[in-house]
Amino acid sequence: MSTLTEAASNLRELAAELTAAHAAGWWLAEPMRSGHLLAARASRRQRARQTDGSSSPRLANTSQEANRWRLRVVDEPPVLGQDVLDTTATRRTSVLAWTGRWLDQVSGPDIPPGVLAEVIRQVRPTGLPHRLWGMATARVGPNFDLVAHGSALPGHAVQDGALVRTREALTFQHAADGADTLVQAAVAYDRLAGAADAMAAAGGRLVGNDDGLLHVSYDQSVR
Numbered sequence: 001m002s003t004l005t006e007a008a009s010n011l012r013e014l015a016a017e018l019t020a021a022h023a024a025g026w027w028l029a030e031p032m033r034s035g036h037l038l039a040a041r042a043s044r045r046q047r048a049r050q051t052d053g054s055s056s057p058r059l060a061n062t063s064q065e066a067n068r069w070r071l072r073v074v075d076e077p078p079v080l081g082q083d084v085l086d087t088t089a090t091r092r093t094s095v096l097a098w099t100g101r102w103l104d105q106v107s108g109p110d111i112p113p114g115v116l117a118e119v120i121r122q123v124r125p126t127g128l129p130h131r132l133w134g135m136a137t138a139r140v141g142p143n144f145d146l147v148a149h150g151s152a153l154p155g156h157a158v159q160d161g162a163l164v165r166t167r168e169a170l171t172f173q174h175a176a177d178g179a180d181t182l183v184q185a186a187v188a189y190d191r192l193a194g195a196a197d198a199m200a201a202a203g204g205r206l207v208g209n210d211d212g213l214l215h216v217s218y219d220q221s222v223r
Contacts, residue, residue, distance in 0.1 A: 004200040007214055011172070011193035015186040022182040032179040035172070035212065039182065069142035071122040075129065078152035085156070085163065087132045087149045092161035094135040096146070098128045111135065119144065136163040139218060140198040166218050168204060170195060173212020 001007045021039065029040045078084045087095045087107075094108035103120050105111060111119075119135075123146070132149040136156055147156055147163060155167035176188040196214065204216040 001206065001209060001214075004196045004204060004206045004214075004216065007170075007206060007209075008193040008196040008200075011189045011196065015190040015193070018182045018186040018189070022186070026182060028179065028181055028185070032176045032185055034174060034177065037185070069118070069144065071119055072143065072145045073123070073126065073128065073148075074145055074151055074156070075148035076152040076154065078150075082152045082154070083157070085134055085147050085149055085151050085153055085158070087134050090134055090158055090161055090163055093158070093163040096133050096135060098123065098130055098133060100130060103133075106132065108135075115144070119146070134163045136165055139165055139168060139202045139204065140195055164218075168199060168216040168218070170199070170214040170216065171212055172209075172214060 026039045026041045029038045094105060094111050096103040096105050133146040136145040136147060155165060156163055157166050170192060172192060175192045176185040179185040179188055199216050204218050206214060207217045208215040
């Protein structure tokens with residue numbers, strides 16, 4: 001794969017193959033994990049009996065629920081020459097202070113209460129340092145980042161006061177984890193294809209794929 005468009009096409013082909021396998025009587029023998037699929041199919045005699053009215057093994061749900069969004073915490077010591085986050089120069093970025101039990105917003109655009117509550121839920125057990133954090137949203141999708149004041153910015157940039165991602169990663173190895181049916185797995189891969197298309201439309205370009213991830217880069221001038 002060399003482009004996001006090609007990646008999206010390959011993912012949709014995979015989704016179509018899984019849907020066709022489901023229609024042909026295959027089912028998942030166990031939930032999917034890390035892209036591994038173990039499928040089974042009734043014998044010819046069993047399939048003949050099924051056409052007479054008996055049912056094939058299947059689970060009730062045929063749609064996989066979208067995964068809850070994930071928070072990424074970035075706190076990297078800078079090296080000489082690297083840009084760092086200065087929260088005093090991020091007027092268009094939500095800046096928060098972690099107290100050990102709560103995140104207090106100190107400046108920037110208001111964060112929706114539901115989003116803030118989920119951020120707090122995710123960081124509470126992590127031992128987050130007591131300091132200021134800038135919050136950045138993914139270019140595509142609902143994920144968020146907390147970036148520490150003074151942290152290096154290998155995957156972010158500050159543009160006109162807004163902290164933005166300059167790199168994203170799409171996970172295809174775990175995209176269908178937990179799927180109990182072939183249709184659920186197909187839906188997961190089709191959803192991932194849609195995300196790849198949306199990233200391309202937002203100015204992203206595929207710069208590599210390894211360890212089950214598609215690595216996407218954005219020009220810093222693209223918002």
